[in-house]
Amino acid sequence: MKAAVVVFPGSNCDRDCKVAIERSAGARVEMVWHQETALPDDLDLIVLPGGFSYGDYLRCGAMAAQSPVMREVIKAANDGVAVVGICNGFQVLCEAGLLPGALLRNEKLKYICKPVALDITNGQTRFTASFGEQRSAVMTVGNGEGNFFADEETLDRIEGEGQVVFRYQDNPNGSARDIAGIVNAGGNVLGLMPHPDRSFDPDLGSEDGAILFRSIFASA
Amino acid sequence: MKAKVQVFLKPGVLDVQGKAVEAALHGLGWADVSGVRVGRTIEFDVVETDPAKAEVEVKAMCDKLLANTVIESYAISFA
Numbered sequence: 509m510k511a512a513v514v515v516f517p518g519s520n521c522d523r524d525c526k527v528a529i530e531r532s533a534g535a536r537v538e539m540v541w542h543q544e545t546a547l548p549d550d551l552d553l554i555v556l557p558g559g560f561s562y563g564d565y566l567r568c569g570a571m572a573a574q575s576p577v578m579r580e581v582i583k584a585a586n587d588g589v590a591v592v593g594i595c596n597g598f599q600v601l602c603e604a605g606l607l608p609g610a611l612l613r614n615e616k617l618k619y620i621c622k623p624v625a626l627d628i629t630n631g632q633t634r635f636t637a638s639f640g641e642q643r644s645a646v647m648t649v650g651n652g653e654g655n656f657f658a659d660e661e662t663l664d665r666i667e668g669e670g671q672v673v674f675r676y677q678d679n680p681n682g683s684a685r686d687i688a689g690i691v692n693a694g695g696n697v698l699g700l701m702p703h704p705d706r707s708f709d710p711d712l713g714s715e716d717g718a719i720l721f722r723s724i725f726a727s728a
Numbered sequence: 729m730k731a732k733v734q735v736f737l738k739p740g741v742l743d744v745q746g747k748a749v750e751a752a753l754h755g756l757g758w759a760d761v762s763g764v765r766v767g768r769t770i771e772f773d774v775v776e777t778d779p780a781k782a783e784v785e786v787k788a789m790c791d792k793l794l795a796n797t798v799i800e801s802y803a804i805s806f807a
Contacts, residue, residue, distance in 0.1 A: 570793065570796065
């Protein structure tokens with residue numbers, strides 16, 4: 509079981525992700541600098557961590573989406589490797605075109621940092637299968653631009669295809685249709701604003717993030 | 729030739745920054761101001777001297793990086 513965490517300049521949850529994956533799933537985790545032109549072999553998971561890659565210059569995630577390692581991440585995603593983008597990583601996945609939609613400034617312009625309750629709206633994905641009968645989860649959000657946006661047609665399509673995986677029970681930021689996390693059409697790329705990497709231990713207030721990481725490796 | 733790209737959120741996309749700036753202008757006494765939008769301008773030099781050819785290139789830059797066409801629209805001009 510092997511995972512890679514991509515490190516962009518300005519990533520600040522990269523080490524949290526490494527520790528979370530190691531402790532939750534017992535997987536080996538390699539850190540991959542954004543200038544790399546190759547990924548480690550035999551990866552079961554690639555994580556794009558939270559933070560402020562490139563200082564959020566231009567748009568959140570826009571510069572990171574064009575960095576050399578992303579060409580390899582896109583290739584791996586197209587080959588079916590599991591990819592998770594958390595927070596800023598979700599923004600990068602949208603900017604890279606691996607996920608539909610975009611993340612806008614929060615409706616009330618406020619940076620929001622708190623635990624949120626989520627509904628698991630698709631328990632059949634490789635990221636959520638291990639939640640079993642559990643239909644809700646608690647994870648921490650920490651973002652200023654987590655307001656998910658897509659046009660109505662796209663929203664209808666991703667809802668119809670079961671690509672909406674997590675919804676906020678109490679929408680904190682104005683996200684369209686309460687969306688907190690989505691997968692791509694292939695089901696192997698997940699983007700979510702809440703942090704499973706900040707919710708993997710009882711001391712952090714929730715262990716639900718650990719279930720998400722374990723789920724990925726259970727299906728690998 | 730200098731290229732100028734102006735990027736704004738599309739009309740249907742809520743511009744919360746614009747709304748906040750508008751509220752501040754109202755607070756300062758300009759009560760009849762409406763429709764405030766906050767965007768960004770990106771300027772750079774291009775060697776191409778034919779505006780039509782340069783526009784094709786700059787449009788590609790906008791679609792690839794300078795704007796996110798899911799949420800933003802852009803306008804290109806040369807000076």
